[in-house]
Amino acid sequence: MVKSHLYIKLYEDLKQQIIEGQYQSGDKFPSKRALSQHLSVSNTTIEHAYQYLLDEGYIYSKPRSGYFVSDIENLPLIHRTGSPVEYDEDSKTIQNDVTTHYDYAFNLREIDTEYFPNQQFRKYARDTFEDNAVNLLQYTHPKGEWKLRQEIAHYLFYSRGVTCRPEQIIVGSSTEQLIYLLTDILAETDYIIENPSYPPIKNVLDKKEIFYAQFPVNKTGMDLKNLKTSNYHVAYVTPSHQFPTGYVMNLKKRTQLIHWAQQRTDRYIIEDDYDSEFRYFGKPIPALQSLDTKDKVIYISSFSKSLFPSCRIAYLVLPDKLVDKFDHMHNKPSNTVPTHMQHIVAKFMASGSFERHLNKMRKVYKAKLQYIIDALEPYHKQLKIDDALAGMHFTLTVKNKLTTEQCLARAKDNHLKIIPYSMYDDTITETKFILGFGGIPFSKIKDHTDALIKSLTV
CATH class of the missing domain: 3.90.1150.10 (Aspartate Aminotransferase, domain 1)
Incomplete structure (x- = not known):
């Protein structure tokens, strides 16, 4: 709790300094390391404070150059006439030149x-509202609609070799939201993640101030040479198409990772299988979960690429032991995906249209x-x-x-x-x-x- 208060206070202080003009537009902001040493606080505290400033547009980053102060005239929180800052989610940078136009x-x-088969999808939307008009007004199950979980289980078995029951599946609105839930289910533990890593996992661990180590990625997947001597409990990997490298984890490393997880009861692998539907060359690679015989792999994926991003549906497959932990959680979070969208996607899958x-x-x-x-x-x-x-x-x-x-x-x-x-x-x-x-x-x-x-x- 003290850390949380510290980075929020630091963020507020730095924001106020920018607003009061102690920093001018374009001024280079102190590096995270330098400020950490100057204030005698952790790098994590500085990172959280800077992330808040980045999110609200007070500072922006340049590759290999550091952080710079944004044009205060363009910040919508200051009641001026300047244009608001444009945030580009793809490049993760603040673009002050709002007139920039890209043809490509x-x-x-x-x-x-x-x-996209819009006509078919509209048909299932109409059918959903006609068939389930009253049910759509109610809260859905915390894990998501049963029909959708059935269809996901069926799809995963035939497409990725993942064996699971609908009871093991939790539907959520994004990968990041489900990772956040996972960190609650797994409670106090530490993580291994890839370096470079898929942004959602790092975002969640940083926000919740959970300790993690980063293992480098090479052409055969995450480097596992330090795995046996490490004392971590959860490994987060994207073995089928690593982000951002695009590398695929080979079978030898997959087997090593599973053996590592099976050596202790509190060890797990989180397999983020995003983009796995689209493999164009070579033999399709089965999911890591399909190689696991002792319930040590947590599988996660979403429909953002296979359907469309705004449907906001991701899903999690929990091992039975963790299903029991979720079922007995106090104050379980409500399901975050609209009921009608879950029914529509379930009908779309059941009809064969999704395949x-x-x-x-x-x-x-x-x-x-x-x-x-x-x-x-x-x-x-x-x-x-x-x-x-x-x-x-x-x-x-x-x-x-x-x-x-x-x-x-x-x-x-x-x-x-x-x-x-x-x-x-x-x-x-x-x-x-x-x-x-x-x-x-x-x-x-x-x-x-x-x-x-x-x-x-x-």
Whole structure:
């Protein structure tokens, strides 16, 4: 509790200093390490305070440069006439130039809406309101609607090899919300996460001030050489398509990780299987949970890519021991997903429409990715694509001595938005970008790729 009060007080003090003009627009803010040493407080306290300032737009970050004070005229909390700060969730930066317009963008987290079966989905929406009009007005079960959990269990078994019952499934509104719930179920424990890591897990652990260690990721997955000598209890991994690297954990490491978890009763693996529906090359890799014989893997995924982001449905598969802990929790949280949306998605899955939609979108996304790969091939001495086997993003390393700043400036001149890899890994020394292609329409994929080549090649 003391730590919580400390970082909130620090955030309030720094915010007030900015408002009062002790810092000017564009001034470099103290580094987290320097401020931590100066105030004799933990790095975690500084990180939380800075995150609050970032979230509210008082400061912004630049890759490998640090934090800078935003233009106070543009902050909506100050009753001035300036334009509000625009927050770009993909690049995690504050954009003070609200006039910037991009004709082309390799955004993350976007899907192709052109091929979504809107008519079918509307039909299931109408059926839901006709069939369950009264039930939709009531609170749903804390774990989610039974029909949806049945369909998820059926889907996971046939698509990912995950064996579970509907009772083991908890439906939530996002991966981050379910991770937050998991940290309550697992109570006081410490974590191993990947480095670089998928943002939701780090966000939750930082906010709740839970201790964690970061193990580096290489081409075969998380580096496990220090696993046996470590004293941690929970490992969080994205083995099927690691974010942001795109690497896939090999079978040897999967087996090692499971053996580690099975050695103690209080050890678990959290398998985040996001993007697993979309594998384009090579044999599909079964989920880590399907290899587990002693109930040590907690499985988590969502419908944000397989359906659409705004449906706000993610799901968690708990081992039986943790199901019992959840069932006996006092003050269990209410389910956060609207009842009607759960019924609609359940009908969509039960009819076979979900499976048909996935099959179609695999072909669509594979064709887009293949086009980009083929278009970049003549420039292979300058541009290196890494691990474009699955998911809806890939990484691209620039090998022609252009710096990240030079590439970003050239991209801006070409009205192109690209995301520096350093946004997710500030230790990187290469010029590297993480590019999402899911939301680019087929009709514009050539123009996007041409702008990319023009910006990153010499």
